[in-house]
Amino acid sequence: GEDVEQSLFLSVREGDSSVINCTYTDSSSTYLYWYKQEPGAGLQLLTYIFSNMDMKQDQRLTVLLNKKDKHLSLRIADTQTGDSAIYFCAPGRGGSYIPTFGRGTSLIVHP
Amino acid sequence: DAGVIQSPRHEVTEMGQEVTLRCKPISGHDYLFWYRQTMMRGLELLIYFNNNVPIDDSGMPEDRFSAKMPNASFSTLKIQPSEPRDSAVYFCASSLSGTGGLEQYFGPGTRLTVT
Numbered sequence: 748g749e750d751v752e753q754s755l756f757l758s759v760r761e762g763d764s765s766v767i768n769c770t771y772t773d774s775s776s777t778y779l780y781w782y783k784q785e786p787g788a789g790l791q792l793l794t795y796i797f798s799n800m801d802m803k804q805d806q807r808l809t810v811l812l813n814k815k816d817k818h819l820s821l822r823i824a825d826t827q828t829g830d831s832a833i834y835f836c837a838p839g840r841g842g843s844y845i846p847t848f849g850r851g852t853s854l855i856v857h858p
Numbered sequence: 859d860a861g862v863i864q865s866p867r868h869e870v871t872e873m874g875q876e877v878t879l880r881c882k883p884i885s886g887h888d889y890l891f892w893y894r895q896t897m898m899r900g901l902e903l904l905i906y907f908n909n910n911v912p913i914d915d916s917g918m919p920e921d922r923f924s925a926k927m928p929n930a931s932f933s934t935l936k937i938q939p940s941e942p943r944d945s946a947v948y949f950c951a952s953s954l955s956g957t958g959g960l961e962q963y964f965g966p967g968t969r970l971t972v973t
Contacts, residue, residue: 789964844959850900
């Protein structure tokens with residue numbers, strides 16, 4: 748299977764919460780990232796979590812990590828149309844900072 | 859800083875032609891990465907450099923692909939000869955070493971179409 752697996756699409760209504768889930772294979776990942784890609788642009792780092800944490804909150808974003816199950820999730824509270832983008836779960840390669848990307852999840856926010 | 863600069867932004871070429879993609883990393887960054895993005899395979903790391911030296915090129919699909927970094931401010935990715943299956947968006951990214959490496963800064967990408 749793929750090293751990083753995410754659903755390809757997620758559709759939510761404006762104002763609702765969005766939850767993007769990810770499973771990965773590298774149990775030695777120390778840094779786990781979420782990147783955002785807006786249409787026609789490169790990727791931007793959204794947030795990250797260290798493997799010794801199980802939760803990180805940053806304004807509207809909440810990252811949950813289940814290291815045992817190798818499961819990472821990103822919750823966006825009060826989703827806005829400006830949040831429409833592709834979101835990439837990107838676990839680091841072992842103990843390095845270098846991320847492994849998958850296919851990403853396209854988040855579609857409708858009024 | 860202007861960010862990571864890539865050129866050209868769009869390239870259309872015929873099968874068999876040579877294609878050269880260019881990247882200027884953020885000044886002071888000592889890591890440079892080349893990625894390829896397709897719908898089917900997502901974002902794949904092709905190769906990365908540290909201090910202008912290639913560290914890992916295991917993602918380069920085949921010998922038709924080559925990358926160079928002659929100095930700290932310039933890198934090229936060359937495809938010769940190009941094939942239709944090379945059509946993709948190619949991204950360059952740069953980062954710092956140490957804890958600065960937590961974030962990679964991506965360029966806007968080059969959309970390559972091989973007909």
